Structures are given as C-alpha cells and as structure tokens.
Amino acid sequence: MLKDxxxxxxxxxxxxxxxxxxxxxxxxxxxxxxxxxxxxxxIILKYKTVVNWDKADGDEQVWALIxxxxxxxxxxxxxxxxxxxxxxxxxxxxxxxxxxYDLLLVVVDKSEHKVADFVSQNLAHIDxxxxxxxxFVLKRYKDDGELLDGGEGVKRQQVVx
Amino acid sequence: xxAKKSPLDKFISKRANNVSPSGIRKFFDLLxxxxxVISLGVGEPDYATPWHISEAAVKSLEKGYxxxxxxxxxxxxxxxxxxxLKDKYGISYKPEGEIxxxxxxxxxxxxAMRAILNPGDEVIMTDPHYVAYDASVIxxxxxxxxxxTSAKNNFAVEAKDIEAKITxxxxxxLIGFPSNPTGAVMTRQKLLDxxxxxxxxxxxxxSDEIYARxxxxxxxxxxxxxxxxxxxxxLLGGFSKAYAMTGWRVGYAVAPPEIIAAMTKIHQYTxxxxxxxxxxxxxxxxxxxxxxxxxxVEDYNRRRKVIVxxxxxxxxxxxxxxxxxxxxxxxxxxxxxxERFSEALLKEExxxxxxxxxxxxxxxxxxxxxxxxxxxxxxxxxNRMERFVKKHKK
Numbered sequence: 274m275l276k277d278x279x280x281x282x283x284x285x286x287x288x289x290x291x292x293x294x295x296x297x298x299x300x301x302x303x304x305x306x307x308x309x310x311x312x313x314x315x316i317i318l319k320y321k322t323v324v325n326w327d328k329a330d331g332d333e334q335v336w337a338l339i340x341x342x343x344x345x346x347x348x349x350x351x352x353x354x355x356x357x358x359x360x361x362x363x364x365x366x367x368x369x370x371x372x373x374y375d376l377l378l379v380v381v382d383k384s385e386h387k388v389a390d391f392v393s394q395n396l397a398h399i400d401x402x403x404x405x406x407x408x409f410v411l412k413r414y415k416d417d418g419e420l421l422d423g424g425e426g427v428k429r430q431q432v433v434x
Numbered sequence: 435x436x437a438k439k440s441p442l443d444k445f446i447s448k449r450a451n452n453v454s455p456s457g458i459r460k461f462f463d464l465l466x467x468x469x470x471v472i473s474l475g476v477g478e479p480d481y482a483t484p485w486h487i488s489e490a491a492v493k494s495l496e497k498g499y500x501x502x503x504x505x506x507x508x509x510x511x512x513x514x515x516x517x518x519l520k521d522k523y524g525i526s527y528k529p530e531g532e533i534x535x536x537x538x539x540x541x542x543x544x545x546a547m548r549a550i551l552n553p554g555d556e557v558i559m560t561d562p563h564y565v566a567y568d569a570s571v572i573x574x575x576x577x578x579x580x581x582x583t584s585a586k587n588n589f590a591v592e593a594k595d596i597e598a599k600i601t602x603x604x605x606x607x608l609i610g611f612p613s614n615p616t617g618a619v620m621t622r623q624k625l626l627d628x629x630x631x632x633x634x635x636x637x638x639x640x641s642d643e644i645y646a647r648x649x650x651x652x653x654x655x656x657x658x659x660x661x662x663x664x665x666x667x668x669l670l671g672g673f674s675k676a677y678a679m680t681g682w683r684v685g686y687a688v689a690p691p692e693i694i695a696a697m698t699k700i701h702q703y704t705x706x707x708x709x710x711x712x713x714x715x716x717x718x719x720x721x722x723x724x725x726x727x728x729x730x731v732e733d734y735n736r737r738r739k740v741i742v743x744x745x746x747x748x749x750x751x752x753x754x755x756x757x758x759x760x761x762x763x764x765x766x767x768x769x770x771x772x773e774r775f776s777e778a779l780l781k782e783e784x785x786x787x788x789x790x791x792x793x794x795x796x797x798x799x800x801x802x803x804x805x806x807x808x809x810x811x812x813x814x815x816x817n818r819m820e821r822f823v824k825k826h827k828k
Contacts, residue, residue, distance in 0.1 A: 280732075281736065285809065288809070292740060292809070292813075295739050295740050295743050296736035296737075296739050296740060297736075298739065429473075429476055429478065429480070430476065431465050431471060431473040431475055431476065431786055432458050432461050432462060432465065432473065432475035432476065432786055432788065433475070433476050433477040433478060434456060434458060434477055434564075434565045434788065434792065
C-alpha cells in the first residue's frame with residue numbers, strides 16, 4: 274500500500290487523503306497513518322512544486338553544474354566532504370559520481386557572479402577539494418521529469434465514440 | 435435521417451443510406467464554440483504514444499522504410515503477434531495464414547463481416563454495443579439482431595439470451611468485452627457458456643478484444659483460448675488502447691486460414707496494407723512496450739475508482755466497470771433521457787459526455803463517461819455534475 278500511495282503523491286502532491294483512499298481501496302484514516310509514518314521515516318522528505326521560473330517575472334535564476342575532484346579523507350571517504358558541501362543552501366543537488374570527477378553539484382543562485390563567488394570563496398577552500406569545473410546552464414529543457422516548454426500538448430477530439 | 439433534399443441524393447447508395455449517422459454530431463456542433471469544456475466524451479487514452487515506440491517509426495522513416503508491406507503485414511509483426519497471443523493466452527496461431535494486420539480493429543471488423551456474411555445473414559450482438567458493430571453488419575448487407583443487457587447484470591450477456599435469438603439465418607455472434615460503452619467484462623464461465631452455444635449451432639464468434647489489456651480485476655479471458663473454439667472464432671485485437679496508439683491505426687485479425695484468406699482478399703483490394711510506419715511502431719510496442727502498458731493500466735485503475743465512487747456519491751448509480759476506460763452511470767434519478775441530459779449538462783455545466791442511447795436502446799437512461807483524463811478534470815467534472823444533478827433531481 275505504501276508504494277501505491279507514494280506513486281500517487283510523487284506525481285501529485287495535491288492528491289487528498291480521501292482521493293488516495295479511494296484509489297488505493299483503504300480508509301482515509303489508514304492513508305493518513307501511512308503517510309505520517311513515511312514522513313517520520315523520511316521516506317517522504319517534502320512536498321514541492323515544479324516551477325518554471327523563466328516564465329515568472331522578477332527573480333532571475335542562474336543554474337550551474339559543478340564537477341568537483343576531491344581527495345577522499347582516510348576515514349570518512351567522500352562523505353565528510355560531501356556533507357560540508359551540502360550545507361550551502363545554493364547547492365540544490367549533490368551526487369557522488371563515477372568518472373573523471375567525484376562530486377557533481379547542481380547550484381542555483383541569483384547571478385553568475387554569485388555562483389563564481391561560491392566556487393572561489395567557499396568550495397575551493399574546503400579541505401580535500403582539488404579541482405572544480407563549472408558549467409553554467411544555458412537553458413533548462415526538462416526538470417524533475419517535466420518538460421519546461423511545449424507543455425500545451427496535442428489536442429484530443431472532445432467527443433469520440 | 436438524411437438532411438436536406440438534394441439533387442445528388444440519387445447518387446447515394448441504399449447501403450450508405452441504411453446506416454444512420456453517428457448519434458453525437460449534435461454535440462460536435464455544440465462543442466465547436468465552447469470553452470472550458472471538460473470532456474468525458476472521448477474514447478482514447480490521454481497519453482501520447484510512449485516515445486520509444488514513436489521513435490522506432492521516426493527512425494524507420496529516416497531510413498526510407500516507406501514502401502508497401504506484404505498485404506498481410508510485416509512478417510516480424512505477425513511473428514510477434516503470434517508469440518504475444520501464445521504467451522498471454524496460450525493460443526497458437528500461425529504468423530503465415532492465420533494472422534492479418536489491419537488498419538485498426540475497425541477495418542478488421544469490416545473485413546470479418548464482409549468475409550462471412552451473405553445478404554440477410556443475421557449477426558447477434560449485445561445492446562448496448564460499440565457503434566460500429568451494427569453498422570459493419572448493415573454495410574455487409576447482414577442483419578444485426580440485438581440481445582438486451584442491463585445494469586442488473588453489469589451489462590454482461592447470458593448465453594441463453596443469445597441462444598433465444600438464434601434463427602435459421604443466424605451466422606455469427608459479435609461480442610466486445612471489455613465493453614465500449616459500458617466497461618463490462620465477461621467471466622470465463624459466461625464465455626464458456628457462450629462458446630457452447632456457438633459450437634452447438636455452429637456459429638462464428640467475432641470477438642473484439644481491443645480493450646483486453648484494460649482489465650482491472652482478475653485476468654482477461656481471451657475467447658479464442660477456450661477449448662475447441664478455434665474453428666468458430668475470429669479474434670480482433672490491436673494496439674490503440676493498450677499502447678496509447680489510437681492515431682496510428684494498426685490492429686489485427688486472427689482466425690483459421692480459410693477465414694483469413696477471405697478477409698485478406700478484401701483487405702488487399704481495399705487497403706493494400708496497414709501503414710508501414712504504424713506497423714513498425716507496433717513491432718516496437720510488442721517488443722518493449724509491456725512496462726508502459728502496466729503503468730498506464732495502473733493509472734486508469736486509480737481514476738476508475740475515483741469516478742465510480744464519485745458518481746455513486748452524487749446520486750448517479752454506477753455499477754463497477756471492470757474493464758476498458760468507461761464508466762456507465764444511470765441518469766434516471768433526473769428523469770431525463772440520456773440525450774437531453776447530455777445536451778443540458780454540456781450547455782449548463784460544460785461537461786461533455788456521450789448519451790448511452792447512442793449505443794443502442796438499452797443504453798437509454800445511461801451516459802458514457804471516459805475516465806482517461808486527468809484526475810483534476812475528473813474531480814472538477816464530478817463537482818459540476820453534482821451541481822447539475824441537484825438542480826434537476828426529480
């Protein structure tokens with residue numbers, strides 16, 4: 274049941290407990306309990322909205338992908354450095370990756386200047402960080418599984434027998 | 435229902451005049467100038483075809499794969515269809531001679547009727563039924579014979595009711611389960627009873643199983659998989675509903691070689707072959723589309739539960755449809771005819787549904803509502819309909 278509920282919520286955080294109860298075939302009270310437990314277990318982390326900020330006036334956003342080569346610490350490996358990097362709020366996502374670098378950061382900030390500051394004044398000074406490569410995002414096409422543009426879709430016939 | 439008299443009327447054949455125009459033309463006209471309509475009036479998935487399936491067709495076009503295929507369809511597609519039917523239902527049909535790839539089930543249905551019917555032959559079918567059923571029989575100069583079904587039996591059909599309609603002229607029985615418009619399914623036992631009647635009277639059963647994959651409880655029973663029915667069965671299937679491929683127009687007919695040979699003759703002189711890119715897409719669908727089907731069916735099932743509960747809650751009694759993507763609630767609490775209900779609902783609340791009467795006399799008092807639309811739209815449609823029902827309740 275948990276899996277069914279998560280599938281519904283992952284796609285639509287708006288779904289009400291009553292709706293979910295109908296879809297899964299249990300009582301609304303049971304759904305509430307399962308969701309509460311999942312929140313407690315940090316299976317459900319947060320309910321968010323996928324926003325296309327480019328279409329909203331005002332707040333400019335700059336996105337950057339930053340590759341970081343690090344020297345793992347003898348005891349804690351990559352985790353200690355990663356947890357330090359993760360503390361910065363402009364770091365939206367952080368992954369340990371295989372390949373030519375170790376950490377991959379998705380950084381979102383107000384300007385290129387601010388991203389540059391973050392790299393030179395914060396990131397570069399963390400012990401164990403050996404090299405960084407910053408890629409500024411020129412255009413976002415798809416985020417969290419959603420196409421940012423061209424969302425009008427194709428029109429269906431409204432009545433078909 | 436011919437419109438105005440015209441000097442061109444004399445050119446229109448009796449055959450064409452014998453089928454009535456679709457019962458929903460009025461709604462098309464009304465819908466033309468309306469905005470913010472929520473439509474539960476469709477008959478297709480709200481998904482686009484999974485991209486990897488579309489991409490297979492795109493790639494084939496880039497390679498210049500734009501010629502005719504064999505009349506029967508690309509051999510690989512027939513091989514895969516044969517394998518699919520074996521894996522799914524344990525039935526064995528040869529890719530060569532027993533499978534014909536068609537332009538959707540619509541064409542397959544037309545071919546089946548034209549291949550087996552002589553003028554005056556009777557075909558027994560349920561009332562209500564999909565609109566092309568009686569039309570395809572009439573166009574083949576046969577005579578459709580109706581067996582009443584009702585919400586009391588969840589719109590399943592009883593073999594004895596079919597047997598009661600058999601005459602010396604009966605040639606075939608046409609069934610379509612899961613059903614458009616009702617969402618009804620048939621249990622294996624009911625199908626076995628029906629098979630016994632068909633064999634006893636040596637009738638052909640044409641089984642339209644386009645909605646087979648959209649079965650929400652238990653497994654779909656393929657009519658052709660019942661013991662000893664092979665020589666009495668024409669099985670029709672396709673890709674439109676399960677793989678969200680309605681616009682591609684590709685389906686198949688599966689039957690004993692004599693039948694397929696007759697159908698292929700008509701097919702080759704009228705259609706040549708199903709569109710090549712669509713056949714390529716269908717190949718990809720059968721090879722790798724299974725996870726997509728499973729995911730979409732799960733999603734339809736969730737919405738099915740919401741809409742059925744919703745109708746019952748707002749006072750439109752709705753039996754539980756166990757297949758397809760239609761709910762078929764009764765609108766009798768309003769005292770209106772289906773057509774009046776549907777028209778008034780569209781005008782007053784901008785929700786489009788299809789009057790049950792468009793599918794036969796026994797559909798009167800019901801409306802067909804497709805739940806292959808977003809959950810948000812289903813909720814909003816239910817809100818609007820609740821207001822409407824309250825206002826018009828007798």
